[in-house]
Amino acid sequence: MSKDFEATLKEYSPVLSRVASSYEADLHLRQELLQEISLAVWQALVKFKGDSSLKTYILRIAHNRAVNHVAYRVKQLNSESYCEVTSPLPSNKISSEQNTIQDRQIETLLHGVRQLSIQNRQVVTMSMEGLSYQEIATVCGLTTTNVGAILNRAKKELAEKVQNVG
Amino acid sequence: MSDNSNQLESLWQKQQTSAPDLTLLKKTWRSVKIKQKLYLLSDVFAFSVGPLILFWFYSSLSPYQIFFVIITLFISAGFTIYLIWLRRFSFLGDHSATGDYLELLKSQYRQNIKIAQASKYSAYIIPLIFVSFLFGGYWFEIFELEKLAQKALWLALASIVSLPMLWIWADKRAKRFEQELARLEELV
Numbered sequence: 001m002s003k004d005f006e007a008t009l010k011e012y013s014p015v016l017s018r019v020a021s022s023y024e025a026d027l028h029l030r031q032e033l034l035q036e037i038s039l040a041v042w043q044a045l046v047k048f049k050g051d052s053s054l055k056t057y058i059l060r061i062a063h064n065r066a067v068n069h070v071a072y073r074v075k076q077l078n079s080e081s082y083c084e085v086t087s088p089l090p091s092n093k094i095s096s097e098q099n100t101i102q103d104r105q106i107e108t109l110l111h112g113v114r115q116l117s118i119q120n121r122q123v124v125t126m127s128m129e130g131l132s133y134q135e136i137a138t139v140c141g142l143t144t145t146n147v148g149a150i151l152n153r154a155k156k157e158l159a160e161k162v163q164n165v166g
Numbered sequence: 167m168s169d170n171s172n173q174l175e176s177l178w179q180k181q182q183t184s185a186p187d188l189t190l191l192k193k194t195w196r197s198v199k200i201k202q203k204l205y206l207l208s209d210v211f212a213f214s215v216g217p218l219i220l221f222w223f224y225s226s227l228s229p230y231q232i233f234f235v236i237i238t239l240f241i242s243a244g245f246t247i248y249l250i251w252l253r254r255f256s257f258l259g260d261h262s263a264t265g266d267y268l269e270l271l272k273s274q275y276r277q278n279i280k281i282a283q284a285s286k287y288s289a290y291i292i293p294l295i296f297v298s299f300l301f302g303g304y305w306f307e308i309f310e311l312e313k314l315a316q317k318a319l320w321l322a323l324a325s326i327v328s329l330p331m332l333w334i335w336a337d338k339r340a341k342r343f344e345q346e347l348a349r350l351e352e353l354v
Contacts (some may be wrong), residue, residue, distance in 0.1 A: 002217045006188060017183035031184060038186035039194055044261055057261070064267040066308035071271065071350040109174065118353050122264050127171075128178035141265030162177065 005045055009038055012058050015129060019059065022113045022125045023066040024073075032070045040065040044084065052138065058130060058137045063122050070118070105165045112158045122157070123150045190346055208223070214290070230308045234299055241295075250278040276349035284342035289333040296321045 016037050024030040044061045048054065060158075113121055119140065126136045133144040133151075140147070216239040220232065227235070254277075262270060300318050303309040311319065 009186065009191075013185040014183040016186070018178065018181060021183075030285070034186050035190060035194070036185065038191055039198070042191065042195065049262065050297060061261060063264050064262065067264075067268060067271060067350070071275070071346040071354060073349070101176070102180065106177050109177050110181065114353060118268060119265065125178075130175075130177045139264055141263035155171055155174055158174055162174065 004132055005042055007046060009042065009056070010057075012041070012055070013038075015055070015058065016062055018129070019062040019125065020050045021067055022121055023070055025110075025114060029073070033066060035131055036069060037062045037065045053135070055129070056139055058134050059126055059129065059131070061128075063139075067118060101165065105162045108161050108165050109158060112161045116154060120150050120154050127151055127155075203290065213242075217244070228308050230302060230306055234302070245284075245288075249281060252281050252284075257345075259270070268350070272347060272350055275343050275350065278343040279340050279347070282336045282343060285336035286333055286340065289329045292329060293325050296325065 017034055020030050020034040020037060026032045030157050041058050044057070048057055052060075101138045113125060116124060119142075122140055123136055123142070126139060127147075130141070136142070136147045137144045142150075216235055220227075224232070259264075300314060300321070303317070304314055313318055
């Protein structure tokens with residue numbers, strides 16, 4: 001693995017981790033998904049032609065790979081040995097009521113995102129990663145009008161859920 | 167809406183994240199490359215068995231056996247082309263627009279179901295080929311009766327062991343792809 005690829009993966013690992021969390025609630029499977037996504041991104045980086053921003057390109061690869069995982073997961077759901085661990089990773093932060101409310105809001109937001117249809121999930125999470133309407137439209141194969149409509153509806157629902165926490 | 171948007175973005179960015187294991191990633195990548203090379207080698211080998219048999223054993227094969235090897239080659243070539251046609255969607259990359267990719271993935275699953283069903287049906291076709299070979303050998307008096315009986319026994323044993331396994335494996339794959347397609351359609 002060249003140093004460039006390693007540096008790129010390190011730079012974008014938080015983004016990839018957030019993509020994984022939007023598709024997978026179980027912590028162990030989420031880490032597996034993150035590995036799969038990282039491998040897909042690494043394989044795809046050699047083909048990057050610069051016709052979009054690197055972030056947009058990486059998000060497209062990451063979401064496409066995550067969709068494979070979601071379909072494949074039906075195997076785990078049917079398995080008796082499967083057990084879901086959804087508690088967040090242990091935090092080193094000093095616990096305070098604010099942090100607890102914030103943690104619950106984050107969990108509620110993640111849960112709400114995972115309830116969305118795949119397309120809406122992709123649009124909303126890309127928006128929260130800072131992509132413009134045009135960039136989201138290009139990545140998802142939609143018009144900017146569609147993107148706006150999806151975001152208005154979905155963000156309103158998510159905001160209501162989050163505000164009901166704490 | 168803008169306040170909501172900012173709040174959601176702020177929460178989104180604050181979630182705890184983890185990093186990929188780069189050492190494991192390098193190991194997986196090496197293993198993927200080795201597997202790809204092995205699949206390619208096995209495809210080349212599978213395709214070259216027939217021509218190699220003809221090349222090495224041509225002088226010791228009867229015209230009937232040569233004819234049968236050639237027919238089998240044509241059937242397997244046809245089957246391979248059919249499988250490559252069914253697999254066409256898997257050659258397209260992960261870098262498609264996400265909306266297109268979803269449709270591509272669903273098409274891939276539908277084709278995988280057909281591939282698995284074709285593998286299942288081959289469990290019926292293979293014994294027919296064996297029986298035709300033996301019957302032709304008997305009818306055209308190519309083999310002595312004793313040798314024919316021996317060949318029949320070996321082919322029957324090989325079929326009894328391998329064909330049910332092939333059928334069960336292909337049936338499980340078809341069912342798995344049907345479930346994965348259903349799950350994907352549910353989520354879209």
